[in-house]
Amino acid sequence: AQSVTQLDSQVPVFEEAPVELRCNYSSSVSVYLFWYVQYPNQGLQLLLKYLSGSTLVKGINGFEAEFNKSQTSFHLRKPSVHISDTAEYFCAVPNTGFQKLVFGTGTRLLVSP
Amino acid sequence: DSGVTQTPKHLITATGQRVTLRCSPRSGDLSVYWYQQSLDQGLQFLIQYYNGEERAKGNILERFSAQQFPDLHSELNLSSLELGDSALYFCASSLGRGAYNEQFFGPGTRLTVL
Numbered sequence: 713a714q715s716v717t718q719l720d721s722q723v724p725v726f727e728e729a730p731v732e733l734r735c736n737y738s739s740s741v742s743v744y745l746f747w748y749v750q751y752p753n754q755g756l757q758l759l760l761k762y763l764s765g766s767t768l769v770k771g772i773n774g775f776e777a778e779f780n781k782s783q784t785s786f787h788l789r790k791p792s793v794h795i796s797d798t799a800e801y802f803c804a805v806p807n808t809g810f811q812k813l814v815f816g817t818g819t820r821l822l823v824s825p
Numbered sequence: 826d827s828g829v830t831q832t833p834k835h836l837i838t839a840t841g842q843r844v845t846l847r848c849s850p851r852s853g854d855l856s857v858y859w860y861q862q863s864l865d866q867g868l869q870f871l872i873q874y875y876n877g878e879e880r881a882k883g884n885i886l887e888r889f890s891a892q893q894f895p896d897l898h899s900e901l902n903l904s905s906l907e908l909g910d911s912a913l914y915f916c917a918s919s920l921g922r923g924a925y926n927e928q929f930f931g932p933g934t935r936l937t938v939l
Contacts, residue, residue: 744925755827755915755930756868763925802868806924811881812858812870813924 714739716803718816725823727795733788733819735777735803745786746804746813747777756802762786773797798823828852829931831916837937843904846934850897850918856880857899858919858928859891863912874899875922906938 715738725731737745744763748756760771767779777788786803803816828851838844850857859871861884870883874893885891888906893899903910913935917928 746927748930755829755932756917756928757827757930758927761927809881810923810925811873812883813928814870815868817867 714805714807714814716745716805716814716816718801718803718819720819721817722820722822725793725821727823727825728792730791731789731793731797731821733801733803733821735786735788735816737784737786737803737805739784739805743779743781744806745777745779747771747775747786747788748802748804748815749773750800750802750818752799759788759801793821793823795823795825797821827929827931829916829918829929831914831931831934833934834932835935835937837939838906839939840906840908842906842938843902844906844936846901846903846914846916846936848899848901848916848918848931850899850916851929854918854920854929855897856919856922856926856928857893857897858917859885859899859901860915860917861912862915862933866912868915871901880922903936908938911936911938 717736746761747759762779770776800818804813830849855876871885873881891901913933915933917930919926919928
């Protein structure tokens with residue numbers, strides 16, 4: 713069964729520092745991967761997605777992620793974070809029948825001045 | 826603004842009661858997904874409808890039911906409510922039926938069962 717593992721429940725970082733949020737996936741079929749962000753008291757918003765093609769995917773708000781098949785990873789990165797990036801970040805993968813998204817447990821990014 | 830609307834935003838009710846949550850998808854989207862988000866369970870898929878028909882079921886309790894109407898809006902009915910049903914309930918919509926399509930999430934309904 714498809715699954716994603718987000719190893720870090722919380723990542724504290726200072727403003728303007730780089731950040732990497734880790735996601736490892738398990739999938740027996742074609743891989744589609746997503747990163748969603750949830751700002752406080754809001755719904756989820758798509759940051760970026762990997763469907764095929766280039767392994768480096770660029771998303772909104774300066775985020776990017778790299779699909780690594782050999783390491784079954786899809787880590788999210790940003791070279792310089794802002795206070796406004798404080799949010800919960802979810803990695804997700806469709807299940808075998810592409811009927812639903814399976815979400816990771818989320819990583820809370822805390823950006824402080 | 827994702828274009829997905831959910832009402833009500835907040836709902837406070839008592840155990841044993843029944844509530845209905847409403848979702849209007851983005852214009853043109855045919856799929857509606859319902860998710861439950863709680864601190865202990867995380868984000869859990871409940872059910873998906875595509876163009877009026879149920880397409881997939883997840884961890885949805887028998888006390889919960891949903892439907893998608895001809896105008897494509899959807900309702901999630903929760904009955905015989907228990908304290909543990911307190912959670913954020915999200916609706917998401919997408920154009921196609923497969924979960925590889927981008928899903929657009931509504932702002933959620935926060936349900937508190939007292």
